[in-house]
Amino acid sequence: MKIWKFKINESGLNRFFGPLEAKIMDILWCHDEMTIKDVQQSLEREKPMNFNTVMTVMNRLVEKGVLQKRTEGRSYVYRPVQSRMEFLNAQSKEMTNELMDEFGNVVVSHMLDALEEADDDLVAKLENKIKELKKGM
Missing domain, CATH: 1.10.1220 (Arc Repressor Mutant)
Known part of the structure; x- marks a missing residue:
């Protein structure tokens, strides 16, 4: 998978991702697999986060090829493609x-x-x- 934008002026994961994308990837790399709701709750420890916003960003990360999603019951479970x-x-x-x-x-x-x-x-x-x-x- 190729990240198309590298931001020289940023640091850490923000060089490859937007700020929310970087936080989501960080959370998933620590927990391996999570639902949108799980990620939203982790993010809310910092500040309130809208479920639809988290879902949109996680689905974009799937489109970029850095996350995979699978169905588990009525929910989707997301996991990083790579460590x-x-x-x-x-x-x-x-x-x-x-x-x-x-x-x-x-x-x-x-x-x-x-x-x-x-x-x-x-x-x-x-x-x-x-x-x-x-x-x-």
Whole structure:
């Protein structure tokens, strides 16, 4: 699944989703499966939330491919298509590939500059990955 908008000026899940979408995804990633009513009640701990608003947003998330829904009795039960880590991994990989395709050397240069602030474990992983890639050539 590909998220079409990435908001640089936002943080966390709000980079990929609208504010209410991000809250709903956060709730579902913590609880795995929930009905609209369950999600609405979780959201209402912060502020009152209209059932129809929650339903509309959750159905949009189904259309975007990040949630699945199934019928259980007279209700729909929603669940994330991917775990939070799977989602973030897929999105970061997609963004990295798109940046590499479009900007190539500039992106690599900026990534290398960012390594100056990275922890030693990350640098070691990168070194190992480069060694693996060289062996395969």
